[in-house]
Amino acid sequence: EVQLVESGGGLVQPGGSLRLSCAPSGFMFSNYAMTWVRQAPGKGLEWVSAISGNGANTYYADSVKGRFTVSRDNSKNTLYLQMSSLRAEDSAVYYCAKVITADSLDMAFDIWGQGTMVTVSS
């Protein structure tokens, strides 16, 4: 079964850091670009970041640029989102998702994780 499982969410103080992980299964992880999308409570979807299959290319929303870093370790089959200088407005459920087409940056996402909640509060 093709699956993504996020972990690493939790409660963090403003200005703090957190690292999210996303563990894939059921597909050749290194062949697929991946993305992070977040959703604040009761709000819509917001794209956060994306990374190519080999990790060479990364992309960010302006709202997180300079504070968040996306990376992947294809040897460990894991996607990461390192978040620093966290703000209250970063509080959301964070989803990882895979693109629909291998070896592409065709950013439509066919498999999503269940999400991990990040709460930034003192």
Next chain:
Amino acid sequence: ESVLTQSPATLSLSPGERATLSCRASQSVSSYLAWYQQKPGQAPRLLIYDASNRATGVPARFSGSGSGTDFTLTISSLEPEDFAVYYCQQRLNWPPLTFGGGTKVEIK
């Protein structure tokens, strides 16, 4: 940035009725538009990609159309499990990837 505007915000319909959801882009996104369904407490689910292609396992009652700036998601006959929030997303003009604000399809 391509802004996506979805309408209506809420659609109140009965099971068996036809649902027509709209997504309008602030600039052309060609056919690079996807539709997702999200139910409470769940992750989004891809329904349609590249404007009109159904994703794997999506029932035929879901169809997408449009190109350029105007797109439509149609559910031909609503089933009880179709009541959810629907989002459009463009992938032509990125970064940033952008989503619409969503349309909630609720039971009338």
